[in-house]
Amino acid sequence: MIDILTRSNEKIVKGELEDLHTKKIVWVDTLDPTDVQLKKISEHSGISVNDFKEHHTARERPNTFEFEKYSMIVFGCPASGYHLPTTIAVYILGNNNIITIRKKEIAGIQRMKDEILEKSPKYFDSAAKVIRVMFERIVDDYFAELDKLQAETDRIEARAFKQPDEKIMEEIFKIKKQTLHMHKTLIANREVITQIEKQYLSKLSRKEIYEFTDIKNDTIQLIDSTETLRELATGVIDIYMTSVSNQMNIVVKKLTVAASYVLIPTLIASIYGMNFHYMPEIPWKWGYPFSLGIMVLSIMAMYVYFKKSHWL
Template sequence: MTVQSHVFQPEGVDEHDDLAAAKDAQGTTWIRVSDGTAAELEAVGETFGIHALELEDVRNDVRPKVEQFEDHLFVLLKTATLREGETTFAEEVKTRSVGIFVGPDWLVTLSTQTIPAVGLVWDAVTREEKRLLARGPDFTAYRIVDAIVDSYFDVLDEIESDIEAVEEEVVGATGLDLLEDINELRRDLLSVRRVLWPTRDAVSVLARGDLDFVDETTEKYYRDVYDHVVQLVELNETYRDLVTGARDIYLNSLSMSTNEVMKTLTVVATIVLPLTFVVGIYGMNFETMPELSWPYAYHAVMLGMAGIAGVMVLYFRREGWL
């Protein structure tokens, strides 16, 4: 069953099957639709005066936002989870929309996929903290918003360990795989940022303090959530900077590697080529080459070449090429 309804009354919690009855019942009502079909959303929407466009926003991939209507407040948020991306364009950061509707004495949460954060608050409210709902639906809405915002910290934690892994590999790296990993991380952070920015705007509207269905005493809680979102935005920027740093080290690691290869070639060629020239000289077939008949000429030449090689090795060592 994806539609659940609870009516919180001083004497306890009632469950209703009938939405209209639940709405009209004394006390505070919370209708929670998770994993809802289009029909279920419509049924709830009709009962609580939620416009078809709002339901469409919940079903589709729309930016987080807050909209004030005459008889309720509409808060659209998104949760994010990292998942294995198969193709380039399947967004690695998967988001799910939750619609939170706050009326004078009722709260409706709608989503077409299960949202763990909403489930956690539902359980907390139902089992242990019944008094929570007694503080009004706007406070429970705050609890949900808070839980959703907190779930982003998990996403950024996962990204952080990916960055850590990349940073470790980055120095000795020689292939292009790592560059693709780095690009993917940048893309993930970009996706998260794309959700965080409008979330910040939405929460800022909630904290601003001139909305009809948010009590003054709840506003300071929303300011708290706002601080968290700002912190998330900054964390995201810091991670972008770390990724850029890792990328720089990687690119220079490539360049260093070319340099290393060049040095090896230069050292070998510079020592061996002149010596090869020397032995070439004494391989010439001129009739008159007096050195050739000197008894120790061979040994002298060999010693001389060893000397030249030694000097060069010393020179390269001084240059730091060996």
Template structure:
């Protein structure tokens, strides 16, 4: 079994939250066997595992809670594409959590993304986080303080809240993309350079990767909102439809950003071309001004014996005056034509 989740993972941490409308308990598990009595309790149990290495703990949880071997394999293999699989008694969902790398000023780096897997059953939810982000802290606070409907609903509402937290985090990523695009637009107008072109290509690559990550959400959330599994109650389907609307909005925004970045590439090429045209125009004007001056200098540089101007006392200053006059008249003409 390939275990990519073992790479770079920190020490595992298991958190257990058990609740119903009137009772609540939360504790950090030191021995995985402490989770086992909660399998058949009538209350709602949420087991969250931070870190996938060593794999023995996810495997023990999976074996005791009756998870299919393919589920365990997909949990430990963190190269999974976002997906949903129905195993009758369990619903398996894989999503990707993304972070913005402030040092590299990018989104998609191995250090700032993680796979999060969910198992939904009739009375419990198990989540496996590759690196243990704090994206679910608000959910824990809502359960603890009985905020909203979460304590009155079942495990299907809990997994809705967890998925919704991940989807909402994508809006923060899109906000960062928007800021980068706005900065690039200003740079394109003021001073486009080769580094700008490289940044555009990197941004385009990141948007393609973001699209590949988020596009499967459309199918996942769509299936949950249509009630294709009995583990999702009809009363909860409407909440997944709300996530579905957010997903469509995110995808539309990504497509808009991709079009903007593609147009920025055209703008860059046009700006560079215009800049080159301005340089060529100036050089052409300078060369044009010097053509008659070169002709005059060349004419009197022949030094033929019977050239009467060679004997003039004022010949040199007169020729210089003629050359300055010709150059001045040409500059005035170019300005009137708005070529300068």
């Protein structure tokens, strides 16, 4: 898919690849482009197909690159659910044109395009502003995804208290893994913004580089949030292990009580079950009901004892 936006007077309209040869600000956004589409873009941009393919991957590490004809930014983007984060490659041409290539759908990019077409032509004042707004929407997606993971962690924590089961460990480890991947990507994104601020990219206007400071601050906040979430997930694991241990203690306590009930009756039965010839109670008329009565009284005594000890 190729989506081309350009500015016509005070409106943002759909454009053509030929607009890359004009002085207009043009944004060419591609989603998992084919070789034929990359060849068409190459013909109008001057960037070789091999250069496009080299960075056409969802798992490339965020970074910046400087070439003679263009500057390039690879920026990490969040993925919904328990999927790995993806990336978007941003090519900045010398005439303020932008080409973005991404392997997967990114919610923030689509949201930004809708905003531009509906009410925000001011985003198209320069390439730097388009990229800044793009990164802001991606950072917003990170915040939204972290909020989802936080809510999921809270839900699992409540389950760990009330009804711990084996699925809790599986779910919490998924959250920890997802948070770890986000943490690594955000650290790389922070370095990308730092390189932009240090003016490593010649095709970006130096006058507008300061606008990326807010994105860097938000990224630092996201990094801190992922660390907090990982600690919270570790705490949920501790809660789960404690709950399982408590349940085990309850089971052992119940088994101890049950075994105690039959302890004295078993002792009495064992004594009178010995085959000695001279036992005073053997010829006694009331010996049998007496032994049974002692057994019942011992069980009642044990019940009263455990009740007062709050074991029952």
